[in-house]
Amino acid sequence: MTDRTPSGTESIGGGATLFDSTLSAHAPEVSAAKATRFGTWYVAEYYLRTMRRYGDVLLADAVGSPLMYILAMGIGLGSLLTGNQTLFDGVPYLVFIAPALLVSSAVQGATSESTFPVMDGFKWHRIYQGPLVTPISPRQIAQGQMLAIVIRLLIQSSLFMVIVALFGAVHLPAGLLAIPIAALAGMAMGLPIMAYSATIREEKGQFSIIMRFIFMPLFLFSGTFYPLTNLPIFLQWIGWISPIWHGTELSRWAMYGHAVGGWQALIHLAVLLVLIAVGFVLTRRHFVSRLGGTK
Amino acid sequence: MPHITPSLTSAPTRTGGVVTARGLTKRYGDFTAVDGIDFEVAPGESFGFLGPNGAGKSTTMSMIGGVLTRTGGELNVMGLDPDREGPRVRAHLGVVPQQDNLDEEIKVRDNLYVYGRYFGLKRAYLKPKIDELLDFAQLTDKAGERVDALSGGMKRRLTIARSLVNDPQILLLDEPTTGLDPQARHILWDRLFRLKEQGTTLLVTTHFMDEAEQLCDRLIVVDHGRIMAEGSPSELIRDYSTREVLEVRFGSDANAAAAQTLKGLGERQEILADRILIYAGDGEAALAQVLARGLTPVASLVRRSSLEDVFLHLTGRSLVD
Ligand SMILES: Nc1ncnc2c1ncn2[C@@H]1O[C@H](COP(=O)(O)OP(=O)(O)OP(=O)(O)O)[C@@H](O)[C@H]1O
Ligand SMILES: [Mg+2]
Numbered sequence: 251m252t253d254r255t256p257s258g259t260e261s262i263g264g265g266a267t268l269f270d271s272t273l274s275a276h277a278p279e280v281s282a283a284k285a286t287r288f289g290t291w292y293v294a295e296y297y298l299r300t301m302r303r304y305g306d307v308l309l310a311d312a313v314g315s316p317l318m319y320i321l322a323m324g325i326g327l328g329s330l331l332t333g334n335q336t337l338f339d340g341v342p343y344l345v346f347i348a349p350a351l352l353v354s355s356a357v358q359g360a361t362s363e364s365t366f367p368v369m370d371g372f373k374w375h376r377i378y379q380g381p382l383v384t385p386i387s388p389r390q391i392a393q394g395q396m397l398a399i400v401i402r403l404l405i406q407s408s409l410f411m412v413i414v415a416l417f418g419a420v421h422l423p424a425g426l427l428a429i430p431i432a433a434l435a436g437m438a439m440g441l442p443i444m445a446y447s448a449t450i451r452e453e454k455g456q457f458s459i460i461m462r463f464i465f466m467p468l469f470l471f472s473g474t475f476y477p478l479t480n481l482p483i484f485l486q487w488i489g490w491i492s493p494i495w496h497g498t499e500l501s502r503w504a505m506y507g508h509a510v511g512g513w514q515a516l517i518h519l520a521v522l523l524v525l526i527a528v529g530f531v532l533t534r535r536h537f538v539s540r541l542g543g544t545k
Numbered sequence: 546m547p548h549i550t551p552s553l554t555s556a557p558t559r560t561g562g563v564v565t566a567r568g569l570t571k572r573y574g575d576f577t578a579v580d581g582i583d584f585e586v587a588p589g590e591s592f593g594f595l596g597p598n599g600a601g602k603s604t605t606m607s608m609i610g611g612v613l614t615r616t617g618g619e620l621n622v623m624g625l626d627p628d629r630e631g632p633r634v635r636a637h638l639g640v641v642p643q644q645d646n647l648d649e650e651i652k653v654r655d656n657l658y659v660y661g662r663y664f665g666l667k668r669a670y671l672k673p674k675i676d677e678l679l680d681f682a683q684l685t686d687k688a689g690e691r692v693d694a695l696s697g698g699m700k701r702r703l704t705i706a707r708s709l710v711n712d713p714q715i716l717l718l719d720e721p722t723t724g725l726d727p728q729a730r731h732i733l734w735d736r737l738f739r740l741k742e743q744g745t746t747l748l749v750t751t752h753f754m755d756e757a758e759q760l761c762d763r764l765i766v767v768d769h770g771r772i773m774a775e776g777s778p779s780e781l782i783r784d785y786s787t788r789e790v791l792e793v794r795f796g797s798d799a800n801a802a803a804a805q806t807l808k809g810l811g812e813r814q815e816i817l818a819d820r821i822l823i824y825a826g827d828g829e830a831a832l833a834q835v836l837a838r839g840l841t842p843v844a845s846l847v848r849r850s851s852l853e854d855v856f857l858h859l860t861g862r863s864l865v866d
Contacts, residue, residue, distance in 0.1 A: 268681040268709070269739055273674050275666055275712040278623075278636035284665025285632055292662045299659065300651060376646040383610050383640035384663035384711075385632035542613045 285385030293381060293394020294401065297367075301402055312359055312406035316351040317413060323347060323475065324419070338477055341506050348419045349428055349501035349508075350474040350494070352410050356403045356432035357494050360440030361465050363399045365457040368447035371395070372540065382541055392448075392537035396530065399440055403433040420505045428501035435497025438522040439468075441529020448536035468492040473499070496521045563588050563715055563746050564609060568618035571604050571770075578604045580770035581618060591737075591747040593764030595757045595852060597862065601770040602750035603643050606719050609748070610635055623714070636664065639713030643720050643750075645704045649693040653684055656692060657707055664711040674710060681736065682706035698725045705733065715746045722756060734759045754852035766852075766859055773859040778852060785858045786850035787812050789828035793835060793842035794820045806838050815857055824854070 275281070285292065301308060324344030331337065338346050371378040371391075378391050386394075407429045414420045420428075443460060450456060471485055472478065472494035478486055489495035496518040502508035503515065510518070562585035571579040579601040586592040594602045607613035608620060611627030611634050620627055627634045647656050654675055661671040679685045682702040687695060695703065701724050708716060718737070722730040737760060741747055749760050757764050758778045766773045766781070774781055791811070795803040797819055804816045811825035825831040828847030835842065857863060 267677045269743070271674075271677055273670060273677065275664070275670065275674070275710070278633070278711075278714065281664040281666070281711060282633040282636035285636065285663065288665060289632075289663070292665070295662060296659045299655065300648070303651065375649055376644070377648060379642060379644075379646040380648070380660060381663050382612055383635060383638070383642065384660065385636045385665075386663050387632055542607075 282385045285390075289386045289390035290393040290397055293386060293391055294397040295394075296381075297395055297398030298401060301398065308359075308402070308406070309409070312355055313409050313413060316355045316410060319351050320344060320348065320413075320417065320419075324417075339502070339506070339508055342419070344417060345419045345506050346502075347475060348414045348417075349505045350472070350498040352407060352414070352428055352505075353432045353435045353497035353501050354469050354472075354474060354494055355410060356407055356436035357439045357497070358465060358469070359403055359406055360399055360436035361443055361460065363402065364440040364444035365447050365460060367395070368444055369450065369453050369457075372448070373451075378537075378541055388538045388541035389534055391541065392534045396437070396441065396444070396533065400433055400437060403436040404429060407432040414505075421507065424507075425505040427504040431497055431500045431504060434519075434522045434526065435493045435501075437529070438493035438497070438525035439465075441526055441533055443529075445529050445532035445536055448533055448540060468494050493522060493525060562586050562621075563623055564592075564748065565621045566605075566618065567620075569605065569608065569615060569620055570617035571601070571608060571613065572616040578770050579608070579615075582765070582767070582770070582772050584765055584772070584775070586746060586748060589741065589744050589746055591741050591749065591760055591762045593757045593761030594748070594750040594767055595752065595754070595761075595764050595856070596750075596767035597752055597856075597860075599769075600767045602767060603719055604770075605767075606640075606717050606748070606750060609717060610638055610640055636711070637714050639708035639711065639716045641705050641708045641716070641718045641721050643723070645700045647692045647700055647703060647707070650691060652688070653690055653692055653695070653703060654679070654688045656703065657710055660707050661710040666711065671710070678706040678709060681709070683732075698729050701725055702729070702733070709740075713745065715748065716740065718747065718749045720750055720752070722751075722753070730756070754856070757852055766856060768860050768862075774855065781852060781855045782850045785855040787824040788826050788850060789824075789831075790848055790850050790854055791823040791825060791828040791831045791835070792820050792844075792846040792848070793823065793832075793840075794844040795840070796843055803840055803842075806840055807835065810834055810838075813858070817863075822854070822857070824850070 324347050328343035331343065337343050381391055382388065411420065411426065411429055415422060467488060471481065471488040472492040473489055474494065478489040478495055481489070499508070499510055500515060500518050503510040564586040566582060566584050568581045568583065569579055570577065570581050582605070584592070594605060596602055604613065608615045609622055609627060611631030614628050622634045623637050625634050648659070651659070657675045657678055658671055661674070676685075679688050682705060684699060684703060684706070687699065692700065692703065701722075705721060721737070722733055725733065734756070737747060747760065749756070751757050761778060763775070763777050764781070765775045774785060776784065793803075800816070800819070800821065804814070804821055807814065807821060807823065811823040811831050813824040815822040823831050823835075832845055832847060835845075853863070
């Protein structure tokens with residue numbers, strides 16, 4: 251009854267190498283120790299690997315669309331001005347909007363990374379279930395995905411900076427500081443959204459609502475194309491709560507010396523950091539509770 | 546082979562089993578999915594959970610890996626408590642989940658690589674290891690394809706290959722061959738048997754009795770989160786069934802009437818909608834008695850008892866319906 255070596259199967263396929271193998275994995279204790287220390291990075295590594303597949307699309311999206319704004323608005327609008335005439339801050343219009351486009355593009359990238367991929371992890375392809383049965387913890391799954399987004403933002407902002415530099419629209423090297431600033435602004439928007447995404451059981455268009463009714467207004471009313479103070483006061487509050495505005499103020503300061511007082515700079519930074527901290531804690535909490543498990 | 550480094554944080558409370566459960570319980574609100582089960586799996590043993598849909602098999606597997614926290618009872622895996630030391634427990638495990646969760650959009654080979662990285666395994670080890678695993682799963686010629694280009698059976702094989710990337714000492718297989726064709730199932734059973742020969746402990750859930758009979762040294766029959774019986778396949782059949790079974794069909798209208806006439810025949814009977822099972826040491830003799838009582842079945846079959854019969858006896862229900 252229990253004929254344990256079904257006859258005739260050997261001729262069907264190979265598969266013998268595994269059993270003759272001299273390869274052996276390191277001990278489980280080593281796996282556990284390494285995963286405990288570097289697990290977040292292992293998860294990030296996975297995400298970077300998947301992002302690399304869309305490399306061209308991501309690049310087109312991250313650099314191509316701001317480039318269009320640069321050409322259309324910066325150069326097109328800028329050409330309306332004659333001689334030494336400037337619109338804002340006494341700098342060419344391109345110089346004025348480049349920092350805002352850098353930040354907006356990072357915020358947009360972070361927003362899209364914080365929506366659909368999270369749903370893919372929990373539900374659509376149950377991606378999170380893979381690492382969940384390895385020494386990786388739910389907390390590291392959350393952290394790894396966040397880390398990958400940070401890295402993506404740094405890369406895309408660097409590429410963007412190269413383009414802006416080619417147009418001569420940034421003061422270097424101080425302007426380089428705008429790269430981490432853009433990443434901060436991106437995460438300040440992305441992490442709270444990610445925390446929200448982690449609570450969604452069913453995607454019924456919430457993500458496109460986020461794009462249309464959160465990202466777009468913030469993009470348009472954050473002092474992107476003209477200073478926030480040009481808006482009537484009843485619209486300015488949109489900028490005050492917007493990571494795009496806070497990030498843009500800081501990156502304008504870094505990229506061309508836009509006047510930002512020390513305490514103002516601190517407030518901008520503090521707003522971004524608080525949003526990041528809240529988003530980080532909530533995202534982690536939602537991942538841990540939804541992925542069950544112990545930590 | 547597998548040696549255990551004593552944990553610093555929890556004193557190892559090993560009782561000889563690599564997995565030991567005492568009163569293991571999982572509740573979802575008022576509903577009890579796993580209802581206080583006890584079992585112990587010895588090193589190198591192949592241990593089965595046989596039960597119908599909703600019996601609590603997958604829930605038990607998830608608790609063993611610390612992926613799901615238990616509601617009550619004790620659980621010990623390699624001397625560790627999965628709820629408190631999930632990552633350390635899972636470092637010993639290879640897990641084949643009931644539902645494949647491969648990354649469909651990356652290549653077959655990359656799926657194995659990424660997974661190996663979660664165990665902190667290095668590229669120098671993983672590259673040749675992945676070749677071996679692909680060979681094992683007979684997917685060598687698919688190595689460079691995206692997973693969504695594979696058939697269901699190929700994906701299953703890849704999931705199984707993936708679970709072996711860390712040379713696990715304990716393999717948790719949740720319905721490993723569901724969706725495979727008969728030939729692929731036999732190959733897989735053979736591969737699993739060879740892993741067992743090399744000392745890997747196997748924990749297998751299934752609702753296929755032939756799989757349980759092929760793979761398991763010992764198994765528990767579970768239903769509604771409770772253990773109905775425990776033993777080796779042959780012990781279970783000996784204890785809960787007869788050597789042979791006579792199946793007779795009279796057509797669905799005549800079934801009930803025939804059952805009346807057959808009362809008392811054999812050691813035990815099961816009257817199903819479409820047939821009557823008569824449990825007897827000698828099936829042919831039982832058939833002769835059926836004919837002697839003046840009944841002519843439309844069809845009859847004498848076969849050896851299986852775990853299906855054990856399950857039917859224990860629960861009054863069929864395993865797969
Ligand atoms: N998250 C959950 N919330 C509520 N009930 C659940 C949850 N997960 C599982 N259950 C219930 O627990 C019971 C056991 O489920 P489990 O998946 O362990 O069964 P199983 O034996 O693996 O069945 P199958 O053969 O269908 O895979 C089922 O009745 C199921 O509905
Ligand atoms: Mg199941």
